[in-house]
Amino acid sequence: MATASPGRPHPATGAWLPGDPVGSRRFFDFPRPMALDAGTTMAGITMAYETWGRLDADGSNAVLICHAWTGDSHVSGPAALGHPTPGWWEGVVGPGLAIDTERWFVVCINVLGGCQGSTGPASPHPADGRPWGSRFPVVTIRDMVRAQARVADHLGVRRWHAIVGGSMGGMQVLEWAITFPDRVGAIVPVATCTQSTAQQIAWGAIGRQAIRLDPKWRGGDYYDAADNDGPWEGLAVARQVAQVTFRSDNVFTDRFGRGLADGATHHDSLDLWQRFEVERYLEYHGDKLVRRFDANSYLIIGKAMELHDVGRGRSGLDAAMARIVAPTLVLGINSDILYPTYQQRQIVDLLRRQGTAAEYVEIDSPHGHDAFLINLEGVAPPIQHFLEHVGKDA
Amino acid sequence: MATASPGRPHPATGAWLPGDPVGSRRFFDFPRPMALDAGTTMAGITMAYETWGRLDADGSNAVLICHAWTGDSHVSGPAALGHPTPGWWEGVVGPGLAIDTERWFVVCINVLGGCQGSTGPASPHPADGRPWGSRFPVVTIRDMVRAQARVADHLGVRRWHAIVGGSMGGMQVLEWAITFPDRVGAIVPVATCTQSTAQQIAWGAIGRQAIRLDPKWRGGDYYDAADNDGPWEGLAVARQVAQVTFRSDNVFTDRFGRGLADGATHHDSLDLWQRFEVERYLEYHGDKLVRRFDANSYLIIGKAMELHDVGRGRSGLDAAMARIVAPTLVLGINSDILYPTYQQRQIVDLLRRQGTAAEYVEIDSPHGHDAFLINLEGVAPPIQHFLEHVGKDA
Numbered sequence: 001m002a003t004a005s006p007g008r009p010h011p012a013t014g015a016w017l018p019g020d021p022v023g024s025r026r027f028f029d030f031p032r033p034m035a036l037d038a039g040t041t042m043a044g045i046t047m048a049y050e051t052w053g054r055l056d057a058d059g060s061n062a063v064l065i066c067h068a069w070t071g072d073s074h075v076s077g078p079a080a081l082g083h084p085t086p087g088w089w090e091g092v093v094g095p096g097l098a099i100d101t102e103r104w105f106v107v108c109i110n111v112l113g114g115c116q117g118s119t120g121p122a123s124p125h126p127a128d129g130r131p132w133g134s135r136f137p138v139v140t141i142r143d144m145v146r147a148q149a150r151v152a153d154h155l156g157v158r159r160w161h162a163i164v165g166g167s168m169g170g171m172q173v174l175e176w177a178i179t180f181p182d183r184v185g186a187i188v189p190v191a192t193c194t195q196s197t198a199q200q201i202a203w204g205a206i207g208r209q210a211i212r213l214d215p216k217w218r219g220g221d222y223y224d225a226a227d228n229d230g231p232w233e234g235l236a237v238a239r240q241v242a243q244v245t246f247r248s249d250n251v252f253t254d255r256f257g258r259g260l261a262d263g264a265t266h267h268d269s270l271d272l273w274q275r276f277e278v279e280r281y282l283e284y285h286g287d288k289l290v291r292r293f294d295a296n297s298y299l300i301i302g303k304a305m306e307l308h309d310v311g312r313g314r315s316g317l318d319a320a321m322a323r324i325v326a327p328t329l330v331l332g333i334n335s336d337i338l339y340p341t342y343q344q345r346q347i348v349d350l351l352r353r354q355g356t357a358a359e360y361v362e363i364d365s366p367h368g369h370d371a372f373l374i375n376l377e378g379v380a381p382p383i384q385h386f387l388e389h390v391g392k393d394a
Numbered sequence: 395m396a397t398a399s400p401g402r403p404h405p406a407t408g409a410w411l412p413g414d415p416v417g418s419r420r421f422f423d424f425p426r427p428m429a430l431d432a433g434t435t436m437a438g439i440t441m442a443y444e445t446w447g448r449l450d451a452d453g454s455n456a457v458l459i460c461h462a463w464t465g466d467s468h469v470s471g472p473a474a475l476g477h478p479t480p481g482w483w484e485g486v487v488g489p490g491l492a493i494d495t496e497r498w499f500v501v502c503i504n505v506l507g508g509c510q511g512s513t514g515p516a517s518p519h520p521a522d523g524r525p526w527g528s529r530f531p532v533v534t535i536r537d538m539v540r541a542q543a544r545v546a547d548h549l550g551v552r553r554w555h556a557i558v559g560g561s562m563g564g565m566q567v568l569e570w571a572i573t574f575p576d577r578v579g580a581i582v583p584v585a586t587c588t589q590s591t592a593q594q595i596a597w598g599a600i601g602r603q604a605i606r607l608d609p610k611w612r613g614g615d616y617y618d619a620a621d622n623d624g625p626w627e628g629l630a631v632a633r634q635v636a637q638v639t640f641r642s643d644n645v646f647t648d649r650f651g652r653g654l655a656d657g658a659t660h661h662d663s664l665d666l667w668q669r670f671e672v673e674r675y676l677e678y679h680g681d682k683l684v685r686r687f688d689a690n691s692y693l694i695i696g697k698a699m700e701l702h703d704v705g706r707g708r709s710g711l712d713a714a715m716a717r718i719v720a721p722t723l724v725l726g727i728n729s730d731i732l733y734p735t736y737q738q739r740q741i742v743d744l745l746r747r748q749g750t751a752a753e754y755v756e757i758d759s760p761h762g763h764d765a766f767l768i769n770l771e772g773v774a775p776p777i778q779h780f781l782e783h784v785g786k787d788a
Contacts, residue, residue, distance in 0.1 A: 038664040138664045198646035198672040202638045205673045208666070209631050213607050237603050241635065244596045249734065252592035258703060266706060270432040270532045272602070272697055278592040279599045303666055309652060312660065337731070340643065 024050055024080065025073055025110075025117050028154050034147060037140040044126030047151050048117025049073050049109040052093065052101035055156065062157040063104040063387065064148070065093065066165030066172035069242070069301055070293050072116035075108045076101070084292055091376040098380035099164065099387065107155065111172075112147040113139045113300040121296030122223060134220035136300060141168070141308045145175045152183070159183045162387055166190035166331075166372040167339065168301070171308045174347070177324045178310055186390040187324070188383055190331040190372050193343035194317055194350070195309035200338065203245055204302045207238030211295050220296050235295040236286030238302075243285045245338040248368035252278055321350040328358040329386040331379060333371040359386075418444055418474065419467055419504075419511050422548050428541060431534040438520030441545050442511020443467050443503040446487065446495035449550065456551040457498040457781065458542070459487065460559030460566035463636070463695055464687050466510035469502045470495070478686055485770040492774035493558065493781065501549065505566075506541040507533045507694040515690030516617060528614035530694060535562070535702045539569045546577070553577045556781055560584035560725075560766040561733065562695070565702045568741070571718045572704055580784040581718070582777055584725040584766050587737035588711055588744070589703035594732065597639055598696045601632030605689050614690050629689040630680030632696075637679045639732040642762035646672055715744040722752040723780040725773060727765040753780075 025048045033043040050073040055062055065075050067088065076087035076094050093099040093106055110118035113136070121136035152160070162185055165173045170192025177184045193200075211217050214234025222230045244252075260269055261280035268274050275283070289298075311317035328351055332344030341362060351358035363378040365371035372379055419442045427437040444467040449456055459469050461482065470481035470488050487493040487500055504512035507530070515530035546554070556579055559567045564586025571578045587594075605611050608628025616624040638646075654663050655674035662668050669677070683692075705711035722745055726738030735756060745752035757772040759765035766773055 039661065138666055140664070195652060197643060198650040198652070198670070199638065199643040201652070201670050202634075202646065202672050202676055205670070205676065206631060206634050206638070209627075209634070210604055210607065213604065213627055213631060215609055233603075233607055237600060237607060240596075240600050240603070244593065244600070249591060249593045252596065256592040258589060258592070258595070267433065269701060270534070272532055272693060276592070276595050276599070276700070278596050282596055282599065299666060306670070307663060 024077060024083070026050065027117060028151050030147075030150060034143075034150070036137055036143050038137045040137055042119070042137070044124075045112065045119045045147065046117070046123070047109055047112070047119070047147055048114075049107060049151055050075070050077075051155070052076060052106040053104055055105040059156060059158055060161060061104050062152075062155075062160050063099060063106050064152070064157075064160045064163045064176070065089070065099070065106060065108045066148075066163065066169035066176075067108060067111065068165070068167040068169050069305065070239075070289060070298070071169070072114065073108045073110045074116075075106070088373065089376075092380050092383070098384035100384075104161065104387070105157075107151075107157070109148050109151050111144045111168075111301065113144070113297055113304065115294035115297040118147075120294065121220065121300060122294045131221075131223040133223055133296065136220075136296065138303055138307070139300060141171045141175050141304050142179065144304065145172050145179055148172070148176075149180060149183070160185060162186040162188060162390065164188040164190070164383060165192075167192055167369065168305050168308075171305065174310050174324070177326045177328075178314070178320055181323055181325050184326045186327045186329075186386070188329045188331065188386060189344075189347060190379070191333050191336055191339045191344070191369055192347075193308070193339055194321065194347060195311060196306050197343075201306045203241055203338070204306045207241045208299055208302060210234045210237040210241070211299060217295060220299075222295075231295045232290040235290050235293070235298055236283070238298060239286045239289045240282040243282055246368060246370045248335045248337060248366055250335070251366050251368065254366075256281060318350065318353075321347075322354045324351060324356055326356075327390050328356065329382060329390075330358060330360045331363060331372065331382065332360065333363045333365055333367075333369065333375075335366050335371065336369045338369040418471060418477070420444065421511060422545050424541075424544060428537075428544070430531055430537050432531045434531055436513070436531070438518075439506065439513045439541065440511070440517070441503055441506070441513070441541055442508075443501060443545055444469070444471075445549070446470060446500040447498055449499040453550060453552055454555060455498050456546075456549075456554050457493060457500050458546070458551075458554045458557045458570070459483070459493070459500060459502045460542075460557065460563035460570075461502060461505065462559070462561040462563050463699065464633075464683060464692070465563070466508065467502045467504045468510075469500070482767065483770075486774050486777070492778035494778075498555065498781070499551075501545075501551070503542050503545050505538045505562075505695065507538070507691060507698065509688035509691040512541075514688065515614065515694060516688045525615075525617040527617055527690065530614075530690065532697055532701070533694060535565045535569050535698050536573065538698065539566050539573055542566070542570075543574060543577070554579060556580040556582060556784065558582040558584070558777060559586075561586055561763065562699050562702075565699065568704050568718070571720045571722075572708070572714055575717055575719050578720045580721045580723070580780070582723045582725065582780060583738075583741060584773070585727050585730055585733045585738070585763055586741075587702070587733055588715065588741060589705060590700050591737075595700045597635055597732070598700045601635045602693055602696060604628045604631040604635070605693060611689065614693075616689075625689045626684040629684050629687070629692055630677070632692060633680045633683045634676040637676055640762060640764045642729045642731060642760055644729075645760050645762065648760075650675060712744065712747075715741075716748045718745060718750055720750075721784050722750065723776060723784075724752060724754045725757060725766065725776065726754065727757045727759055727761075727763065727769075729760050729765065730763045732763040 170189035211234040214231035217231035259277035314320040564583035605628035608625035611625035653671035
């Protein structure tokens with residue numbers, strides 16, 4: 001099913017994308033411009049995606065997985081050319097696993113605005129071939145989903161057996177089910193919400209300001225810096241804000257406590273820049289992201305999450321959720337401080353109130369929001385069971 | 395009891411301290427250098443403080459209030475020369491109030507490292523009269539408390555009837571009771587902890603990096619910038635991180651929801667820099683702090699909180715807390731995400747285990763950590779009752 005569109009150099013000019021830009025990804029170049037929520041149209045869109053397994057003759061076994069903020073299409077598989085890290089849901093997606101690639105035709109698409117092959121701020125602007133940079137428009141979760149629908153058309157997937165995603169992936173899951181109810185058989189939104197809260201917006205806004213504060217961001221037009229320099233420090237600080245909200249107080253205490261980094265003594269600690277272990281950890285995660293992710297994509301995707309509100313323009317939350325007909329499995333995490341479980345229970349309540357089948361499973365984990373990437377033994381079985389059984393009795 | 399030490403210009407060179415630098419504050423110039431935990435001694439220390447009421451002839455009615463991160467000595471009283479805002483605990487401290495200044499001799503001292511009259515990074519270095527800037531040493535909560543003890547000596551207060559403080563103020567309260575058990579009659583630590591956790595350190599570290607990221611910080615030596623310019627943007631971002639942790643998810647939702655600032659429409663919101671209401675709120679708080687607080691003081695005091703660990707050098711937490719003999723009232727806030735109530739209950743448990751009288755009152759408030767500054771109707775009565783009755787049956 002993979003497109004014949006040739007691989008080509010990834011448009012990003014930064015240093016965060018080592019190696020072969022193609023790898024196992026496939027690319028689909030949109031033949032037509034796409035209208036955006038911002039009111040403009042975007043020409044020259046390319047979407048990068050990966051697939052696993054085979055689409056049945058009747059096209060009934062397709063499962064779409066939607067990735068989170070800094071994720072990409074590489075759900076499963078080893079680190080390889082074009083993919084500096086193994087699949088982000090290794091252990092959930094693969095032959096014989098919960099999302100069994102021997103049974104399901106699994107698809108994951110890098111989001112519009114991203115930097116792992118799909119068109120984003122680092123991509124060449126069709127008018128002049130130079131990076132979009134500050135010219136890249138704000139996109140919404142709905143824009144991302146509409147772009148994915150074109151990829152589905154391209155792949156010959158008329159209707160997904162199920163769509164699964166966590167965090168921002170879960171926002172896409174909900175928008176898919178609301179926007180294209182006849183194309184979605186079932187949904188599994190994980191650790192996500194119907195609309196971002198003020199606190200979620202606040203965390204995003206602080207990270208955004210950290211990037212802007214970095215003089216190397218240069219208003220978003222840093223791609224032609226002589227030495228590939230960019231707002232890496234600002235991006236790292238932004239990531240650190242997120243990283244704290246992705247985890248939990250008790251796991252930080254268990255892992256780091258008050259330990260000092262670099263074998264420092266107490267006396268060393270009486271220095272403004274001597275790090276505690278938790279700081280070393282945060283800096284590690286900040287640096288790791290900087291090497292693989294574009295700061296402008298971080299901004300654009302982060303803003304899309306803040307704008308996420310399934311009720312917008314649809315006469316409110318209840319009316320929007322009433323459009324969902326797909327049976328739903330919602331997963332929440334009891335230690336999630338970023339997307340607290342009341343947000344997942346709200347999804348279930350709104351769906352049940354209108355008669356849509358919805359079940360809720362709460363993952364018992366100390367790991368906070370990131371548990372959906374960590375506690376696979378809790379996440380995988382309910383998803384597996386749901387994918388196997390949903391629609392059978394309908 | 396106020397010292398006769400003359401008022402003098404505040405040493406800060408920035409623009410955040412408008413008006414008369416003296417106001418109702420008094421100043422005490424240390425006649426001798428003070429040894430710091432960092433292993434050095436500091437000469438030329440001045441401490442700024444305020445007092446309310448009169449010290450009894452037997453010196454038995456003195457109550458010390460310890461302020462938090464960006465607080466100062468101005469606990470009570472209107473905005474006035476030298477004090478751009480009213481007292482930070484108006485409604486708790488004053489004639490006829492819970493901490494009754496007609497009954498108690500109330501003292502509050504700006505901490506060492508601060509920027510509201512006590513020696514801090516903006517103060518003149520005794521060697522050359524230029525601001526300490528990057529030369530200012532890291533200080534600890536214990537250093538702050540030892541400096542306060544000298545002010546107590548100066549005021550003729552041999553023993554405090556009680557010491558009260560929230561957040562970083564509560565850290566000082568605990569250190570007072572551990573370091574000077576014979577000088578402390580009773581303590582009221584509020585929304586605080588025995589040692590900072592990894593998560594608390596993480597939030598502090600992120601704010602610290604935001605300030606460093608601001609090129610106008612200049613390694614801490616920004617005081618002689620031609621136009622009084624400084625790392626205000628970095629400080630504002632740091633403050634915003636703190637501000638989110640000071641409040642709560644549900645209050646943010648109730649107050650701001652997903653409202654847009656500046657009367658913006660949905661279409662306006664599709665701009666990377668169009669703000670939601672919560673962003674406007676955070677920026678307001680960031681800007682407000684910038685106008686009244688020095689970035690280097692913010693760094694130094696923040697680091698002191700991260701270094702806070704009553705067990706350090708005292709054979710651990712149990713042994714340190716065993717030094718406390720003062721009857722204790724601990725206040726916690728049920729919605730506090732920064733200093734969760736388990737930290738307050740730990741104080742009570744450690745004290746009771748060794749036979750020290752300790753009671754716990756949990757403030758029921760949606761406002762998060764800042765509730766100790768907001769829900770005065772919850773905070774004031776237990777403090778009033780405790781101050782009146784403690785020591786009576788001893």
